[in-house]
Amino acid sequence: MIEYSEFSGKTVVVSGAASGIGQAQAEAFLTQKATVIGLDQQPMTAKERFIPYQVDLSDYSQVAEVGAAILARYPHVDILINTAGILDDYLPTLSTTEELWMKIFQTNVTSIFRLTNVFLPHMLERKSGVIINMASIAGLIAGGGGAAYTMAKHAVVGYTKQLALDYAAEGIRVNALAPGAIKTPMNAADFAGDASMAEWVAKETPLNRWAEPQEVAAATLFLASEAASYLQGVVLPVDGGWLLK
Numbered sequence: 531m532i533e534y535s536e537f538s539g540k541t542v543v544v545s546g547a548a549s550g551i552g553q554a555q556a557e558a559f560l561t562q563k564a565t566v567i568g569l570d571q572q573p574m575t576a577k578e579r580f581i582p583y584q585v586d587l588s589d590y591s592q593v594a595e596v597g598a599a600i601l602a603r604y605p606h607v608d609i610l611i612n613t614a615g616i617l618d619d620y621l622p623t624l625s626t627t628e629e630l631w632m633k634i635f636q637t638n639v640t641s642i643f644r645l646t647n648v649f650l651p652h653m654l655e656r657k658s659g660v661i662i663n664m665a666s667i668a669g670l671i672a673g674g675g676g677a678a679y680t681m682a683k684h685a686v687v688g689y690t691k692q693l694a695l696d697y698a699a700e701g702i703r704v705n706a707l708a709p710g711a712i713k714t715p716m717n718a719a720d721f722a723g724d725a726s727m728a729e730w731v732a733k734e735t736p737l738n739r740w741a742e743p744q745e746v747a748a749a750t751l752f753l754a755s756e757a758a759s760y761l762q763g764v765v766l767p768v769d770g771g772w773l774l775k
Contacts, residue, residue: 546614550714554743694763710769736771
C-alpha cells in the first residue's frame, strides 16, 4: 500500500468500522499513523490510535450523543468516511416491506446525512475537510442490489454530488466510492453452499474475480489524499470493470 505521510496526526472517523470495507479503511488509516474513530453497531476493541464507539446509526439520539462526545475529545475531525451499510437480499419492490425499505434508507443514507451534519460545521470553521461516502455500482446501474438498496445507493450518489457542489468553495472535498464485488461478511451469502453465486459474479466481472476490502481501502486513501485534491463530486468505481458491460 502506498504511504501517505500527510495522514500522520490526522483524525479520521469511519462508520461501519467493525468489519468488511469499513474495517479495512480504518486499518489503512491506522497504518498511515492517523487517529481513527470507529463507529459501528457491533462491538470493537480499542487499540493504539483506534477509538471505537458502539452506536446504532439509525438512531438519531445515539448519533447526536456520540457525535458530541467525539467533538468534545477531538474538535478537529479532518476526514469523515461514511461506510456503514446493509443489503436488502436483492428483493424486488413487491417483495420489499415498508419496514425493510425504511431500514435500508435509514442505515445507508440517513446515517450519512446525520454524521455529515455533525462534523461538517467544524470542518467549515477550519475551511478544510474531506468526506468520502460509500456508494456502490448499485448507485449507478440496476442489478447491483434489490429495489431498496439500489434506491439508497442512488440517493448516496445524489447527496455526494450536492454536498460537493455546495461546499467546494469552502475547502471541503466530497467524493464517493462505488464498489462492485468485494469479499466482505455482508456478501457471505454469495459464498454459501457450493458458492455458485460467487462464481457467477466473478465470471461476470471483466477482471474475473472478487476484490478484497483492502483494495477499496487503498482507493479511499487516494481520494482522501492531496493527490486527489482536484477531484470533487467524483463517484469512483472499484468494480473490476463491471460498469463496462
